[in-house]
Amino acid sequence: MDAAMDRVEIELARVAKELAAASQSLLMQTAAEIAELEEQLRQLRAQRDGQLNAHARVESYQPRDDILRCRACGRDFGLSLRA
Numbered sequence: 001m002d003a004a005m006d007r008v009e010i011e012l013a014r015v016a017k018e019l020a021a022a023s024q025s026l027l028m029q030t031a032a033e034i035a036e037l038e039e040q041l042r043q044l045r046a047q048r049d050g051q052l053n054a055h056a057r058v059e060s061y062q063p064r065d066d067i068l069r070c071r072a073c074g075r076d077f078g079l080s081l082r083a
Contacts, residue, residue: 066079
């Protein structure tokens with residue numbers, strides 16, 4: 001009966017090692033998926049922040065007069081941006 005018990009113990013140890021390896025592989029895959037999702041979330045937050053900033057800039061925009069200088073002759077030209 002000892003020989004049969006040894007075979008059972010060896011088989012159980014083999015199955016346990018396979019399960020541990022599969023679990024480790026799944027853990028690595030899950031960690032990679034989490035990292036990918038965190039990157040997507042970071043990108044979406046950056047996009048949202050840019051959209052919020054653009055909205056705030058549009059709301060606070062005040063048209064003003066600009067002066068443009070001709071590079072060829074050096075003359076200044078006034079340009080009004082008001083409607």
